[in-house]
Amino acid sequence: MKYSKNEELRASEERYRSLVELSPDGIAVYSDAVFVYVNAAAARIIGAKGEMAEYFIGKSVMEFVRSDYRDLFKEQLRQIQEGKTLGLTHYVFIRTDGSEIDGEGVAAPVTYGGKPAVQTVIRDITERKRMEDALRDSEKRYRSLVEQSPDGIAVYSDRIVLYVNSAAACIIGAKGENPEYFIGKSVMGFIHPDYWELLEERLQQIQEGSTVGLTNYVFVRTDGTEIDVEATSAPIIYEGKPAVQAVFRDITEQKRIEKAREELVFRLQEIDSIRNEFIALAAHELRTPLTPIRGIVDLLCAGRLGILTNKQEEMLRVARVQSERLQNLIDDMVDLSMLQGGLSKLCLALIDMAGLIEERIAFFRDSFDKKGLYLRSELKEGLGLVCGDRQQLIKVIDNILDNALKFTDKGGLKIRAGQENEMIRFEFSDTGIGLEQDHLERIFDPFYQVEPTLTRVRGGTGLGLTVARYVVEAHRGKIWAESAGLDQGSTFYMLLPIECL
Ligand code: ADP
Numbered sequence: 001m002k003y004s005k006n007e008e009l010r011a012s013e014e015r016y017r018s019l020v021e022l023s024p025d026g027i028a029v030y031s032d033a034v035f036v037y038v039n040a041a042a043a044r045i046i047g048a049k050g051e052m053a054e055y056f057i058g059k060s061v062m063e064f065v066r067s068d069y070r071d072l073f074k075e076q077l078r079q080i081q082e083g084k085t086l087g088l089t090h091y092v093f094i095r096t097d098g099s100e101i102d103g104e105g106v107a108a109p110v111t112y113g114g115k116p117a118v119q120t121v122i123r124d125i126t127e128r129k130r131m132e133d134a135l136r137d138s139e140k141r142y143r144s145l146v147e148q149s150p151d152g153i154a155v156y157s158d159r160i161v162l163y164v165n166s167a168a169a170c171i172i173g174a175k176g177e178n179p180e181y182f183i184g185k186s187v188m189g190f191i192h193p194d195y196w197e198l199l200e201e202r203l204q205q206i207q208e209g210s211t212v213g214l215t216n217y218v219f220v221r222t223d224g225t226e227i228d229v230e231a232t233s234a235p236i237i238y239e240g241k242p243a244v245q246a247v248f249r250d251i252t253e254q255k256r257i258e259k260a261r262e263e264l265v266f267r268l269q270e271i272d273s274i275r276n277e278f279i280a281l282a283a284h285e286l287r288t289p290l291t292p293i294r295g296i297v298d299l300l301c302a303g304r305l306g307i308l309t310n311k312q313e314e315m316l317r318v319a320r321v322q323s324e325r326l327q328n329l330i331d332d333m334v335d336l337s338m339l340q341g342g343l344s345k346l347c348l349a350l351i352d353m354a355g356l357i358e359e360r361i362a363f364f365r366d367s368f369d370k371k372g373l374y375l376r377s378e379l380k381e382g383l384g385l386v387c388g389d390r391q392q393l394i395k396v397i398d399n400i401l402d403n404a405l406k407f408t409d410k411g412g413l414k415i416r417a418g419q420e421n422e423m424i425r426f427e428f429s430d431t432g433i434g435l436e437q438d439h440l441e442r443i444f445d446p447f448y449q450v451e452p453t454l455t456r457v458r459g460g461t462g463l464g465l466t467v468a469r470y471v472v473e474a475h476r477g478k479i480w481a482e483s484a485g486l487d488q489g490s491t492f493y494m495l496l497p498i499e500c501l
Pocket residue numbers: 399403404407430432433434435443444448449450451455459460461462463464465466490
């Protein structure tokens with residue numbers, strides 16, 4: 001019987017020993033602060049070079065405890081000697097290669113080999129601590145990001161504010177309230193009642209786990225003033241509880257500017273349409289008396305109302321030229337006001353541009369010949385069709401041809417055209433008086449003439465190119481001028497989309 005009790009004891013001891021040996025936690029027993037037993041896991045924790053458990057036997061425990069933890073160790077040792085078991089304690093251990101590891105352990109008094117000793121269970125928590133530190137760091141970074149964000153950030157749960165950053169306090173607090181002021185208050189107090197329903201809708205979405213995109217609200221500040229804000233909201237867990245995080249921005253100023261801009265555009269459009277109406281009306285009023293005046297001058301010039309003296313004939317010729325000029329000016333004004341009214345006034349058809357240009361060349365041929373100027377064209381075959389307003393495009397071509405004629409005294413004009421991407425590119429190069437860099441763009445402004453006195457001699461209203469640009473742009477094309485300078489000739493370019501609109 002006695003024998004079998006011994007057997008039992010040995011068997012239980014065996015079990016205990018193998019449990020201790022195989023434990024994934026480090027288990028060590030020391031007596032008089034010197035190791036008397038170390039299991040394999042403990043040897044792995046403290047031994048950095050693969051030392052076996054036996055290596056540690058007889059070594060001082062203190063050797064493996066970092067100096068700033070030694071006092072704690074001594075104190076705990078004292079308590080254990082008094083028979084106390086110690087709870088989890090954090091230590092920094094020094095391994096056999098001098099590196100440090102974070103460990104935590106419990107310790108209890110035992111008897112080992114008949115002597116009082118301490119049994120300690122230790123665990124390497126370096127990795128866990130590293131993760132905890134990383135988490136703490138990332139939390140810190142997130143917090144400072146939130147704190148310093150120029151956007152207002154607030155967290156609330158059950159419509160009660162849990163957190164606001166400084167920017168949020170500034171946006172909502174009109175009297176310099178601190179973020180703490182808002183904690184525990186209802187968010188409804190800061191949202192205009194007209195927007196409560198919208199908020200509830202958004203909260204529903206958030207409860208279903210969605211993030212809510214930019215939404216406009218009107219907030220009520222602590223002094224009762226109202227501001228426009230745009231906000232995004234998302235569900236988050238805050239201090240372990242589901243909550244809503246809202247990020248918002250004061251857009252009152254932005255909205256005010258937008259509104260002012262819209263009003264300005266509206267006013268400008270109004271002014272534009274009044275101006276167009278006025279021009280159309282004025283042109284009509286000017287045209288009405290001009291028609292009979294021109295008729296009478298023509299009759300007089302033709303001698304139908306009696307024989308004229310040379311002086312009278314000369315005077316009438318001046319009157320005729322001037323009334324023609326006035327007619328042109330009125331026509332250009334009407335064109336301009338009509339084009340400013342928009343595209344809808346264009347009368348569209350498919351136009352063979354090569355044919356149209358040849359037709360206009362034929363029309364101008366005589367005038368160029370009379371001035372001793374050449375007028376040549378190099379138009380590539382199959383130029384393509386343009387969807388446009390024939391009469392308006394004629395005006396553009398005629399204006400360019402007329403200008404080349406007016407401003408060229410030697411040489412002439414060469415017209416080239418070819419396809420470029422989806423466009424037809426026209427080039428009208430004359431050998432005339434040329435244009436200085438400063439004028440290249442301005443000649444498209446209304447009434448702009450480089451040399452008004454010269455142009456007066458050569459005729460013109462200063463509106464031709466303005467009308468041309470309107471027409472070309474209404475056809476989704478482009479027109480511009482290039483010149484190497486005075487007396488270097490000018491080239492007018494025009495791009496028109498093939499079968500546009
Ligand atoms: P205008 O009726 O005066 O010709 P435009 O608008 O057609 O009005 O042209 C504006 C001004 O551009 C002209 O007065 C002239 O100074 C300049 N210009 C236009 N075409 C040419 C050209 N081919 N060569 C030199 N200058 C030109």
